[in-house]
Amino acid sequence: MKNNINIAKKNKIPFLIIYVTFSLLFILIAQVIPLYSTTTFVLAGLGPSIYFTEESWDFVEITPDELPTHIFKFKNEGDEVLIIKEIKVVCESCINAVISTKELGPGEEGELEITVNSLDMTGRFTKRIYLESNDPVNSQTIIAVSGFIKEKNKPAEQIQPQPQTQTPFRVGLSYFNQREYSQAIAEFEKSIELDSNHADSYYYLGQCYLQMGIIEYNKKHILKAYSLYRKANKVAEQVIPLYIKNIEDNPEDLDTFLKLGYIYEIKSIIPYINEHNEALDYYLGALNLDNVSQDKNIEIYLYLNTRIGLINYQEKNYPLAIEYLENAEKISSKKSSAVVCYYLGKSYDKMDEKEKALNSFSRVIEIAPQSELAREAEKELKKLNK
Numbered sequence: 001m002k003n004n005i006n007i008a009k010k011n012k013i014p015f016l017i018i019y020v021t022f023s024l025l026f027i028l029i030a031q032v033i034p035l036y037s038t039t040t041f042v043l044a045g046l047g048p049s050i051y052f053t054e055e056s057w058d059f060v061e062i063t064p065d066e067l068p069t070h071i072f073k074f075k076n077e078g079d080e081v082l083i084i085k086e087i088k089v090v091c092e093s094c095i096n097a098v099i100s101t102k103e104l105g106p107g108e109e110g111e112l113e114i115t116v117n118s119l120d121m122t123g124r125f126t127k128r129i130y131l132e133s134n135d136p137v138n139s140q141t142i143i144a145v146s147g148f149i150k151e152k153n154k155p156a157e158q159i160q161p162q163p164q165t166q167t168p169f170r171v172g173l174s175y176f177n178q179r180e181y182s183q184a185i186a187e188f189e190k191s192i193e194l195d196s197n198h199a200d201s202y203y204y205l206g207q208c209y210l211q212m213g214i215i216e217y218n219k220k221h222i223l224k225a226y227s228l229y230r231k232a233n234k235v236a237e238q239v240i241p242l243y244i245k246n247i248e249d250n251p252e253d254l255d256t257f258l259k260l261g262y263i264y265e266i267k268s269i270i271p272y273i274n275e276h277n278e279a280l281d282y283y284l285g286a287l288n289l290d291n292v293s294q295d296k297n298i299e300i301y302l303y304l305n306t307r308i309g310l311i312n313y314q315e316k317n318y319p320l321a322i323e324y325l326e327n328a329e330k331i332s333s334k335k336s337s338a339v340v341c342y343y344l345g346k347s348y349d350k351m352d353e354k355e356k357a358l359n360s361f362s363r364v365i366e367i368a369p370q371s372e373l374a375r376e377a378e379k380e381l382k383k384l385n386k
Helices: 002-012 014-027 168-177 181-194 199-218 222-249 254-267 276-287 298-314 318-331 334-350 354-367 372-384
Strands: 050-052 056-062 069-076 082-089 095-099 109-116 123-133 140-149
Touching: 050 140, 056 069, 056 109, 069 140, 082 095, 095 123, 109 123, 109 140, 168 181, 168 199, 181 199, 199 222, 199 254, 222 254, 254 276, 254 298, 276 298, 298 318, 298 334, 318 334, 334 354, 334 372, 354 372
Parallel strands: 056 140
Antiparallel strands: 050 069, 069 109, 082 123, 095 109, 123 140
């Protein structure tokens, strides 16, 4: 029995790398799941590594003609010089991005100053800034700013920004975004004591345990990691009924579809728990919503096709895995397409499509030559070329 448990755990662990990598994609859906903190899987001694202490900022309310500014701080956590190759802004007339330096040595810090030009906008907005760098794992970093710009000529009493109450939930989110998970847990527990039906408090409480588990796993503390995963699973059991009720009340609630799909997928990390079918139900449900398509919401469309493809691979449904991963590959950025290409290669190999598998594994090495995935892709290429 003990050997069986160890085998089950061994089969689950490799996918932790993928879950950590794909938490990066939640940066892309900051408008749907606000304040979601990303976790970057950093491999020590593998070149430059860019890290932002925060990757989104909400200006809340902006008065007309105001030019608010926010500074995003970042650091090179790698062991080689980090080079920022290019900064792209979706709307150059409404967002001004100024970077303090484009080259950082190991351990050095920099600043990205973002200024919003409210003269060219009105109402709710979310804008993204794309940084291309020589980070071999995360070659593109996405920073998001959002807010609400009031219309001109409104009475003064109508344009006064309303202060946000510092509730335990908001304090917990602040700690969560700073990766101070123990402090965040205490605040989310306080929030639940105040409102036992506050679904997002449970959600982020579970996320804290999950992220702490990933940290312990990276330290090779496997038993401690699985203890934390089980705590995350216990919290998930509490939040699922609350989110299901949300969808019953609002069948178009994309946010909740995404969270439920993610929860069920993460629960399946634990040995002897397989709820991939439930995860697929909610991911497919999200993909079928009116406001989700390549034209209407490319970030969510990419994310869902990737997740659905990876789950089908794990469930050995290789034709469906290929279908959705090919959809993702067509529109994915370099930082996410390494994972997509790797599992496309694995799926092609299972379907005896050798040439396609060779091409996909070669793409992984081209996109992220110094990553763990690249090393795995090299092993797969050697097998195929025997």
